Amino acid sequence: MAALPTATPSYTTPRWLSFATCCLALGAIAGGLLAEDTADWLWLHWLCKPLATAVVFWIAWRTPAPLSSRYRQWILGGIGLSLVGDIFLMLPQDLFVEGLVAFLFAHLCFLVALSMDVRFGTRPLALLGCLAYGALTLWSLWPTVPEELHLPVVVYTVVLAIMGGQAMGRAWQHAVQRDTLANPAWLAACGAVLFMMSDTLLAWNRFRINLPWAVLWVLATYYGALWLLARSVASADPEEEGGRI
Numbered sequence: 001m002a003a004l005p006t007a008t009p010s011y012t013t014p015r016w017l018s019f020a021t022c023c024l025a026l027g028a029i030a031g032g033l034l035a036e037d038t039a040d041w042l043w044l045h046w047l048c049k050p051l052a053t054a055v056v057f058w059i060a061w062r063t064p065a066p067l068s069s070r071y072r073q074w075i076l077g078g079i080g081l082s083l084v085g086d087i088f089l090m091l092p093q094d095l096f097v098e099g100l101v102a103f104l105f106a107h108l109c110f111l112v113a114l115s116m117d118v119r120f121g122t123r124p125l126a127l128l129g130c131l132a133y134g135a136l137t138l139w140s141l142w143p144t145v146p147e148e149l150h151l152p153v154v155v156y157t158v159v160l161a162i163m164g165g166q167a168m169g170r171a172w173q174h175a176v177q178r179d180t181l182a183n184p185a186w187l188a189a190c191g192a193v194l195f196m197m198s199d200t201l202l203a204w205n206r207f208r209i210n211l212p213w214a215v216l217w218v219l220a221t222y223y224g225a226l227w228l229l230a231r232s233v234a235s236a237d238p239e240e241e242g243g244r245i
Helices: 015-034 039-061 069-090 096-114 124-144 147-177 182-207 214-231
Strands: none
Touching (some): 069 096, 096 147, 096 182, 147 182, 182 214
C-alpha cells in the first residue's frame, strides 16, 4: 500500500447521537448501581443498556464515508453480537456462558475487520504484549474460576487478546506509514484496549473480588470501547471510501 499523508477525519458524529449514547450509557450505569440496593431500578438498566449499544450500532451504520463497506459490515457484526451479549448478561437467569459466546464471536468479527488492510500479527510485539496481558489475567483469576468454565474462559481470553494485539499492531503500522488510515486505526486500537479493560474488570468482579462500583467501571470502559470502534469506521478522507481496505 502506498503511503499517504495523514488527514484530519472529515466526519464527526452528530452531537445528538453522541449525547444520546452518553445519556443511555449513564442510564444503564445508574440503573445497575441503584439496582444493587433495590430491584425497583432494574428497569432502567434493562432499558438503557441495550439501547446504548443499539445507538452505537446506528452510528457505525450511518457513517456516510466508511473506510470500506466490508470493514463497516464486520464492525457492525461485532457491535450487533455485543448487543446480543448485553441481553444475555443482564437477564435474571445465569446466562454467562451464552453471553461469553456472543462476545467471543463479536471479537472474531472485530478481528476480521482489523486484519483487512494489514497482515495478521503485523507488529509481533503488540500481539505478544496483549497475549502476555491475557495470560497474566488468567493466572490471577484461575484459582477462583469454576472448573466447568476453564475452557470457555481460556478461549475467550485468547481471542480477546489477539484482537487487541491486532488492533494495536495495525495502528502502529499505519502510524509508521503516516497514511490516511492512521487516525481511524488508533481509534480502533483504543477501543480494543478499553474492551480488554472492561472484560478484565468484569472477570475480576465475577470471579475474584467484589469491586466497588463495578457497574460503573465495567460499563464506562465497555461503551467507550464500542463508541471508538464505531467511530473507526469513518474514513479520514471521504474520497478514499472503498479504495483502501
